[in-house]
Amino acid sequence: MDETILIVDDEPTILDISKRYLERENFKVLTASDGKEALEICQHNQMSLIVTDIMMPEVDGYDFILQMLDLDKEIPFLFISAKTQEQDRLYSLTLGADDYITKPFSPRELVLRVKNILRRVNKNKRTTIERSVLKIDYEKRVATLYDIPLDLKIKEFDLLWVLALDKERVYSKSELFEKVWGSDYFEDANTMNVHIHHLREKLERASGGRPHPIIKTIWGLGYKLEGD
Numbered sequence: 001m002d003e004t005i006l007i008v009d010d011e012p013t014i015l016d017i018s019k020r021y022l023e024r025e026n027f028k029v030l031t032a033s034d035g036k037e038a039l040e041i042c043q044h045n046q047m048s049l050i051v052t053d054i055m056m057p058e059v060d061g062y063d064f065i066l067q068m069l070d071l072d073k074e075i076p077f078l079f080i081s082a083k084t085q086e087q088d089r090l091y092s093l094t095l096g097a098d099d100y101i102t103k104p105f106s107p108r109e110l111v112l113r114v115k116n117i118l119r120r121v122n123k124n125k126r127t128t129i130e131r132s133v134l135k136i137d138y139e140k141r142v143a144t145l146y147d148i149p150l151d152l153k154i155k156e157f158d159l160l161w162v163l164a165l166d167k168e169r170v171y172s173k174s175e176l177f178e179k180v181w182g183s184d185y186f187e188d189a190n191t192m193n194v195h196i197h198h199l200r201e202k203l204e205r206a207s208g209g210r211p212h213p214i215i216k217t218i219w220g221l222g223y224k225l226e227g228d
Contacts, residue, residue, distance in 0.1 A: 003048035004028040008038040010056045021107040035059030050077040145206040163225040172222040
């Protein structure tokens with residue numbers, strides 16, 4: 001992995017254990033004992049993600065993150081803290097935290113949460129997908145199969161993009177509605193069925209009978225894009 005993680009905490013034991021577990025997963029890990037030291041490190045290093053405590057001397061976690069935001073440093077971050085009140089969690093999320101872990105915590109859980117955040121962030125950065133004969137350019141809003149342009153409507157394109165993002169993953173209808181139509185959209189099974197049907201037809205037509213990715217219905221679960 002090329003990702004660099006910064007861990008900020010005034011407890012040496014937490015720094016040491018967290019660092020060791022993340023390094024086992026091939027992350028590069030830098031550490032700081034307070035927000036002031038962390039700011040200096042961030043000035044000279046490119047971070048993929050920040051894991052920071054809240055209550056620290058010199059500059060606490062909140063002030064550290066606020067200063068990073070003032071510098072337009074858009075780096076994903078999560079808080080680890082002994083503060084367990086709802087107001088602390090809510091304030092952290094208001095600042096834009098990607099996650100919040102309360103102490104004491106499992107270092108294995110920390111690793112999983114870090115991986116989940118980075119997976120999500122890296123997906124959002126993607127602008128193109130190539131699944132063998134299927135190619136999608138999100139910024140240009142162009143999808144081709146065997147280099148043949150697919151004439152897709154807006155929501156058909158968005159559906160294909162989401163399904164192609166995660167190979168073999170099964171997406172529930174609720175997930176697809178939220179990602180494609182937005183969380184406020186009233187779920188209508190017929191709307192989903194019609195769009196999936198049209199997508200299948202257009203993929204089949206462009207393939208000319210050749211092998212191609214197929215939108216498969218997984219009964220009781222949802223849909224996935226299968227094959228290359």
